[in-house]
Amino acid sequence: MDEPRYYMSSVVNCWLRNIKKAGDAKKAFTETGEMCRQFFSGSVGFMWEDKFRSRFLKNVTPPRFRVTIAKAFELVAVFGPSLFWRYPGRTIKSREIFQPDPSFFGNPEDPAVAEQIQAFMQQVQQEKVTRNTRDKLMEQYLNYAQREQPGGGLKLDAQLAVTEALVKGRGVLWCQDYSFPGSDRKLTGSFFDTVDNLFIDPDATRPNLTDAHWIAKKHIDKYWEVERRFKLPPGTLRDKARGKTADMLSQQETLRKPNASSAQVGDQIVWYEVFSKCGVGTRQRGIVPDLHEAFEDVVGDFAYICVCEGVDYPLNAPPERFENAEDEQVLEMFDWPVPYYKDGRWPCAWLDFYPNPNSVWPLAPMAMGLGELIFLNTMMSVLCERSYENSRLLIAAIKGHASDAVAKIKNGSMKEVIEMNPEMQASIKDLIQVIQLPEIGFDLFKMINMVSAMFDKRTGLSELLYGMNPGGSASRTAADINVKSEMASVRPEYMSQQVEDWQSEVANVERIAAGWKVIGDDVSPLVGMFGAQLWDQLITNDDPEIFVREMRCTVEANSIRKPNKTRDNENIQRISQYLFPELSKHAEITGDTEPINNFIEDMGAAMEQDTKRWTLPSREQQPDPEQEEMAKEQARLELADKSADVSKKQAETEGQSIENEKLIQEMQLGEVGGEVNDQELQRQVAEQEMNLAAKQAEEYIKLDSMQAENELELEFQKELNDLKLDAASAS
Numbered sequence: 001m002d003e004p005r006y007y008m009s010s011v012v013n014c015w016l017r018n019i020k021k022a023g024d025a026k027k028a029f030t031e032t033g034e035m036c037r038q039f040f041s042g043s044v045g046f047m048w049e050d051k052f053r054s055r056f057l058k059n060v061t062p063p064r065f066r067v068t069i070a071k072a073f074e075l076v077a078v079f080g081p082s083l084f085w086r087y088p089g090r091t092i093k094s095r096e097i098f099q100p101d102p103s104f105f106g107n108p109e110d111p112a113v114a115e116q117i118q119a120f121m122q123q124v125q126q127e128k129v130t131r132n133t134r135d136k137l138m139e140q141y142l143n144y145a146q147r148e149q150p151g152g153g154l155k156l157d158a159q160l161a162v163t164e165a166l167v168k169g170r171g172v173l174w175c176q177d178y179s180f181p182g183s184d185r186k187l188t189g190s191f192f193d194t195v196d197n198l199f200i201d202p203d204a205t206r207p208n209l210t211d212a213h214w215i216a217k218k219h220i221d222k223y224w225e226v227e228r229r230f231k232l233p234p235g236t237l238r239d240k241a242r243g244k245t246a247d248m249l250s251q252q253e254t255l256r257k258p259n260a261s262s263a264q265v266g267d268q269i270v271w272y273e274v275f276s277k278c279g280v281g282t283r284q285r286g287i288v289p290d291l292h293e294a295f296e297d298v299v300g301d302f303a304y305i306c307v308c309e310g311v312d313y314p315l316n317a318p319p320e321r322f323e324n325a326e327d328e329q330v331l332e333m334f335d336w337p338v339p340y341y342k343d344g345r346w347p348c349a350w351l352d353f354y355p356n357p358n359s360v361w362p363l364a365p366m367a368m369g370l371g372e373l374i375f376l377n378t379m380m381s382v383l384c385e386r387s388y389e390n391s392r393l394l395i396a397a398i399k400g401h402a403s404d405a406v407a408k409i410k411n412g413s414m415k416e417v418i419e420m421n422p423e424m425q426a427s428i429k430d431l432i433q434v435i436q437l438p439e440i441g442f443d444l445f446k447m448i449n450m451v452s453a454m455f456d457k458r459t460g461l462s463e464l465l466y467g468m469n470p471g472g473s474a475s476r477t478a479a480d481i482n483v484k485s486e487m488a489s490v491r492p493e494y495m496s497q498q499v500e501d502w503q504s505e506v507a508n509v510e511r512i513a514a515g516w517k518v519i520g521d522d523v524s525p526l527v528g529m530f531g532a533q534l535w536d537q538l539i540t541n542d543d544p545e546i547f548v549r550e551m552r553c554t555v556e557a558n559s560i561r562k563p564n565k566t567r568d569n570e571n572i573q574r575i576s577q578y579l580f581p582e583l584s585k586h587a588e589i590t591g592d593t594e595p596i597n598n599f600i601e602d603m604g605a606a607m608e609q610d611t612k613r614w615t616l617p618s619r620e621q622q623p624d625p626e627q628e629e630m631a632k633e634q635a636r637l638e639l640a641d642k643s644a645d646v647s648k649k650q651a652e653t654e655g656q657s658i659e660n661e662k663l664i665q666e667m668q669l670g671e672v673g674g675e676v677n678d679q680e681l682q683r684q685v686a687e688q689e690m691n692l693a694a695k696q697a698e699e700y701i702k703l704d705s706m707q708a709e710n711e712l713e714l715e716f717q718k719e720l721n722d723l724k725l726d727a728a729s730a731s
Contacts, residue, residue, distance in 0.1 A: 009312035010288070011282060011291075012311065012313065014284050015272070015281055018202075018214070019199050019216050022201065022202045023199060024202070025200075026199070030196065032168075032169075032367050033195070035370060036167050036169075045068070046068070047068065057378070063385045064385050065385050065388065066381055069380055071366075071369075071452075072366055076163055079166060080159070083492075084162045088146070088500070088556070090146070093551075094131040094135055099124060134546070137535055137538065138515070139553075141518070142507055142511060145188055149189030149191070150178070150180070154189065157191050160192040161173050161192050164192075164194065165353060166365055167364065169352065169354070169362045169365070170198075170352050170362050172192070172195050172350045173190040173349050173506050174191055174217065175188065175189070175347055176188070176347075177517040186518060187518065190509070196218075197217055198350075199218065200215050200361075201214050204360050205359060207352065207355035207360060209360060212360065213276065213277050214276040215274075215346055216274045217272065218270065219270070219271050220268050223238055224238075230306070230316055232315070237308070241269045270309070271308035274304070274305040274307065275336060275347060276301075276304070277302055277341060279296065279300070280299055299330065299331060299335070302336060304334055304336045316334070339516070340509060343508075343512060347509065350502070353365055353498055365459055366458070372452075372458065376448065376451050376455065379447065379448050383448065397433075470484065503555045515539050515544065515548065519535070519536060519540050520534075569606040569607055571606075572603050576599075583596040584596060593618050596616060597615045600614050600616075
């Protein structure tokens with residue numbers, strides 16, 4: 001760039017103000033999410049702390065027993081395992097190639113048109129092979145990468161995101177590239193980070209963020225890690241890790257640690273990673289016009305800026321590199337690390353179960369039941385205190401008249417004998433009375449049960465999910481059971497579908513990162529040297545539009561859910577009586593035992609049995625007897641025709657031989673047109689005999705050749721029949 005001075009402090013301050021506004025815009029979501037988190041994993045008596053009580057329980061005296069019903073934990077424990085059980089099966093598929101009708105080219109009977117159609121179909125077939133190879137490479141890599149990423153693989157990060165989505169309303173996975181220590185291989189993965197660190201353009205209102213012009217991610221890292229990341233001189237950010245760091249902690253952390261200080265955070269520094277679709281930030285007021293024009297020409301709409309409070313320049317563009325940089329270098333500094341915007345995506349994928357139509361921040365699943373949950377915990381605490389008070393034994397005695405009895409009652413022994421004074425006129429009942437406190441009203445229990453049921457309806461915690469009968473009464477008909485099961489499964493199935501769609505989005509974001517960051521050498525241990533060459537040829541060095549726009553990754557249906565072994569076993573047992581005989585017949589005719597072995601493997605998986613000892617070896621293919629006999633008969637007929645031709649030619653040769661012998665006899669008996677020389681006669685006879693022998697030898701050779709050809713034809717017909725049977729079986 002041609003800008004002589006460095007004016008980036010105004011840009012940094014502008015982004016810090018925008019991030020603060022975004023934090024204010026998500027304040028309601030943050031506070032609700034923090035309250036839900038407290039009910040899920042907070043301290044037992046957090047409701048009765050001054051900060052919470054002053055806001056929601058004013059003028060309510062804290063009870064002796066502070067109970068927190070673990071309804072939030074039940075929500076996560078019941079729904080969580082059913083939503084994400086195992087790694088998703090990722091599949092890659094490119095868009096279909098357009099194939100016009102052959103009549104579009106003209107009359108197919110025309111040789112020129114037929115040649116054109118054939119050339120086009122060959123081109124389409126070659127393109128299909130290329131796309132299929134590219135898809136398989138990417139598919140194999142993505143299924144490998146999700147298990148390889150550090151920290152327990154994608155499964156652990158996804159489970160954390162699902163848990164936060166159930167508790168706070170949104171779970172986020174961020175895609176990034178990484179390398180293991182001591183390795184030059186670069187891989188990609190999707191990693192969990194709390195939604196508290198996500199900031200979104202406050203002017204955006206659509207839940208899918210299509211109208212958002214920027215998002216930001218908050219980081220809290222060691223200052224020296226940030227220096228290494230942006231290649232800053234050591235110690236550049238050391239003083240920025242002191243003083244205001246504690247003040248920049250998230251609201252959640254401030255609520256959790258209200259007494260946090262700079263000493264507690266040590267050498268950590270807070271910085272923000274901004275992904276912008278509205279330029280570097282020079283379009284707002286207070287920016288030098290020349291700087292704005294220069295950035296508009298070089299960087300444009302899509303910019304990547306990293307800012308830190310107290311640092312008057314972007315971390316990714318320090319002055320010593322920025323001031324003397326060429327336009328290409330400036331573009332490289334401020335371009336997104338991976339241009340997800342080319343496919344209309346962000347570098348993260350978020351899971352929302354209940355989007356808010358007019359906000360970028362969703363509703364937490366338990367948010368609508370927080371009122372019931374607060375009331376339920378309050379009344380349960382009151383009930384526990386009342387039960388404790390009622391369990392006390394209160395005894396009233398007339399002072400001075402039952403001193404001996406009172407002493408023995410206070411002694412607390414299991415067995416005591418109280419001697420009565422015979423002179424005492426009053427009854428023991430008149431001297432000592434047990435005071436009965438008022439019983440706890442049934443209305444209190446009824447209210448608690450009603451509010452608990454209301455919360456369960458808000459969140460979907462049906463009794464069927466616990467394996468219980470609603471209301472405690474068993475269903476009497478199968479139809480009743482089916483209706484209840486179907487209705488109870490609507491919400492879990494909807495949430496499961498949300499998770500599958502989210503995992504497809506995660507895979508697609510990672511697909512773009514892999515195509516942009518991973519090269520052949522990085523995947524050579526996975527796909528081999530030849531596969532690495534194909535990766536470079538078909539992905540790294542090819543048009544990025546292909547893996548960005550043409551490829552699509554989807555998650556196989558039900559691949560991440562907990563398998564239903566009972567249902568699978570019943571289904572396999574039901575279908576085996578029809579399918580198994582057909583598979584066995586197919587294996588017997590074609591010799592192909594793979595389908596029946598796959599069926600045995602699925603059956604063993606449903607029964608949780610090892611089926612390796614049950615698999616069948618491949619069988620030698622047996623031809624169809626009828627087709628084989630027909631081929632032999634046809635070959636015999638052809639051989640008979642050819643043998644007749646040979647016999648005819650042999651007869652002609654023998655007739656010529658007889659004529660030659662007659663000629664020789666006539667020449668020996670007399671003179672024909674004059675005297676014949678004996679030597680000439682012998683020469684002619686010898687010549688005739690040689691010709692006859694040559695013709696006979698030629699005919700015998702032809703006959704042998706025809707017999708050999710016939711045998712080859714029989715063998716070819718047999719192989720052709722085998723191929724036809726294989727094709728019919730495969731279809």
